Amino acid sequence: xxxxxxxxxxxxxxxxxxxxxxxxxxxxxxxxxxxxxxxxxxxxxxxxxxxxxxxxxxxxxxxxxxxxxxxxxxxxxxxxxxxxxxxxxxxxxxxxxxxxxxxxxxxxxxxxxxxxxxxxxxxxxxxxxxxxx
Amino acid sequence: xxxxxxxxxxxxxxxxxxxxxxxxxxxxxxxxxxxxxxxxxxxxxxxxxxxxxxxxxxxxxxxxxxxxxxxxxxxxxxxxxxxxxxxxxxxxxxxxxxxxxxxxxxxxxxxxxxxxxxxxxxxxxxxxxxxxxxxxxxxxxxxxxxxxxxxxxxxxxxxxxxxxxxxxxxxxxxxxxxxxxxxxxxxxxxxxxxxxxxxxxxxxxxxxxxxxxxxxxxxxxxxxxxxxxxxxxxxxxxxxxxxxxxxxxxxxxxxxxxxxxxxxxxxxxxxxxxxxxxxxxxxxxxxxxxxxxxxxxxxxxxxxxxxxxxxxxxxxxxxxxxxxxxxxxxxxxxxxxxxxxxxxxxxxxxxxxxxxxxxxxxxxxxxxxxxxxxxxxxxxxxxxxxxxxxxxxxxxxxxxxxxxxxxxxxxxxxxx
Numbered sequence: 001x002x003x004x005x006x007x008x009x010x011x012x013x014x015x016x017x018x019x020x021x022x023x024x025x026x027x028x029x030x031x032x033x034x035x036x037x038x039x040x041x042x043x044x045x046x047x048x049x050x051x052x053x054x055x056x057x058x059x060x061x062x063x064x065x066x067x068x069x070x071x072x073x074x075x076x077x078x079x080x081x082x083x084x085x086x087x088x089x090x091x092x093x094x095x096x097x098x099x100x101x102x103x104x105x106x107x108x109x110x111x112x113x114x115x116x117x118x119x120x121x122x123x124x125x126x127x128x129x130x131x132x133x
Numbered sequence: 134x135x136x137x138x139x140x141x142x143x144x145x146x147x148x149x150x151x152x153x154x155x156x157x158x159x160x161x162x163x164x165x166x167x168x169x170x171x172x173x174x175x176x177x178x179x180x181x182x183x184x185x186x187x188x189x190x191x192x193x194x195x196x197x198x199x200x201x202x203x204x205x206x207x208x209x210x211x212x213x214x215x216x217x218x219x220x221x222x223x224x225x226x227x228x229x230x231x232x233x234x235x236x237x238x239x240x241x242x243x244x245x246x247x248x249x250x251x252x253x254x255x256x257x258x259x260x261x262x263x264x265x266x267x268x269x270x271x272x273x274x275x276x277x278x279x280x281x282x283x284x285x286x287x288x289x290x291x292x293x294x295x296x297x298x299x300x301x302x303x304x305x306x307x308x309x310x311x312x313x314x315x316x317x318x319x320x321x322x323x324x325x326x327x328x329x330x331x332x333x334x335x336x337x338x339x340x341x342x343x344x345x346x347x348x349x350x351x352x353x354x355x356x357x358x359x360x361x362x363x364x365x366x367x368x369x370x371x372x373x374x375x376x377x378x379x380x381x382x383x384x385x386x387x388x389x390x391x392x393x394x395x396x397x398x399x400x401x402x403x404x405x406x407x408x409x410x411x412x413x414x415x416x417x418x419x420x421x422x423x424x425x426x427x428x429x430x431x432x433x434x435x436x437x438x439x440x441x442x443x444x445x446x447x448x449x450x451x452x453x454x455x456x457x458x459x460x461x462x463x464x465x466x467x468x469x470x471x472x473x474x475x476x477x478x479x480x481x482x483x484x485x486x487x488x489x490x491x492x493x494x495x496x497x498x499x500x501x502x503x504x505x506x507x508x509x510x511x512x513x514x515x516x517x518x519x520x521x522x523x524x525x526x527x528x529x530x531x532x533x534x535x536x537x538x539x540x541x542x543x544x545x546x547x548x549x
Binding site: 001002003004005008009012018052053054055056071074075076077078098099101102105106 | 273
């Protein structure tokens with residue numbers, strides 16, 4: 001019987017795994033403690049795979065330049081942007097953002113931009129990290 | 134669930150078995166009912182409609198540009214396909230001319246998506262056959278396609294690169310080397326994967342003459358895409374009705390007889406067709422990159438409010454077609470001087486490829502069910518349209534109800 005996979009598998013034994021172990025090489029006993037250790041400088045974080053240029057990461061909102069024209073609110077496909085009428089500014093709900101880049105390209109003032117940040121997980125959907133004002 | 138067939142059941146006791154709607158062997162919700170005689174499938178039936186999301190309803194309640202992004206989310210794998218066919222429908226109605234460069238961007242990303250989808254399927258097929266080492270090897274190659282798509286579009290899935298009247302992002306000359314390098318990598322691994330899939334005796338024994346769909350059945354049941362091509366029906370939207378940049382190159386539908394000299398219409402032929410389509414996509418992407426038109430506009434209308442105003446003036450109906458990795462996608466759209474589409478109907482390719490399951494499954498063994506079901510590359514969530522869930526109640530729509538609804542919808546389309 002012809003089984004070409006067997007020499008292939010033997011070759012694979014010598015190769016390194018493709019998976020990048022992030023944030024730690026081995027699962028720590030407690031991830032929270034591990035991250036605290038990283039912050040205190042006692043442990044080294046295993047770097048993530050570098051992100052490509054022009055990555056559609058977490059949105060950044062510059063409140064000062066926003067004129068409150070509302071174009072972004074009108075076009076956001078996920079209704080992640082809200083108008084604060086009294087202040088003529090917007091509110092960005094990161095939890096709803098689908099990363100389509102439509103708001104950053106339509107904003108005439110360039111108040112909305114994308115960042116390289118991709119770690120957006122949170123347990124509270126109304127936390128200050130998730131609602132940009 | 135066991136049911137006796139009657140008085141003569143002492144000799145042949147056929148029994149019924151249900152698989153689904155939720156089952157570890159099925160990736161998506163669909164319910165199968167099999168009549169079995171020992172290990173053999175006597176007859177098969179299936180009930181889709183477990184994952185209805187009301188996408189079309191939602192799409193007619195937001196403006197046409199927002200709906201483009203919703204269209205992309207009909208399928209997690211063929212995002213480009215749905216957004217391009219939706220955009221093509223709107224462009225036809227509103228008379229928007231797409232710049233030449235945008236046509237090439239659409240084709241390049243579409244072909245990369247095809248490589249991604251076919252490699253994903255090849256991995257799933259290997260897994261269904263119980264050949265997990267090959268599954269991991271295939272997905273290792275697929276990971277590189279995902280990286281390239283992320284590099285070009287900024288997202289791994291749901292690329293968001295398409296726009297009505299062109300593309301949101303340009304593929305700049307400094308990005309070409311990375312893409313070409315990745316194409317070399319795929320080409321190098323394509324040889325290896327083709328050898329493993331096509332020369333391995335264990336795969337051949339499992340898949341040859343298993344789940345056969347004859348050319349006649351494929352034509353009668355309107356199969357599309359690789360499922361139809363594996364049965365010898367040489368149809369491909371890129372060949373028959375070229376769109377985007379496909380008119381500039383010669384695309385030929387891939388059928389198994391080009392490689393083996395004969396058409397069996399079985400699972401193995403579907404593997405052959407999909408693998409060689411990966412090769413075809415690699416070649417096409419290379420041609421598109423080499424022949425990219427000079428730098429220029431990539432959007433017919435760059436300002437979104439102006440584009441929306443253009444759509445608001447448009448009136449009429451159109452059909453947008455696109456050759457998805459699974460077959461032909463069709464978007465019917467009607468605009469009626471409004472920002473939101475009046476009617477939007479999507480026909481995903483898996484919808485056509487459901488019916489061939491029945492002739493394929495009949496007479497096969499239980500152990501071959503997973504690979505036969507997977508062999509059409511079903512995307513069940515793409516095409517669920519008829520189940521209604523309100524509170525705890527779930528209504529199954531009967532044929533009469535469907536007919537009544539169909540008549541009502543036709544009237545709505547005709548009379549606005």
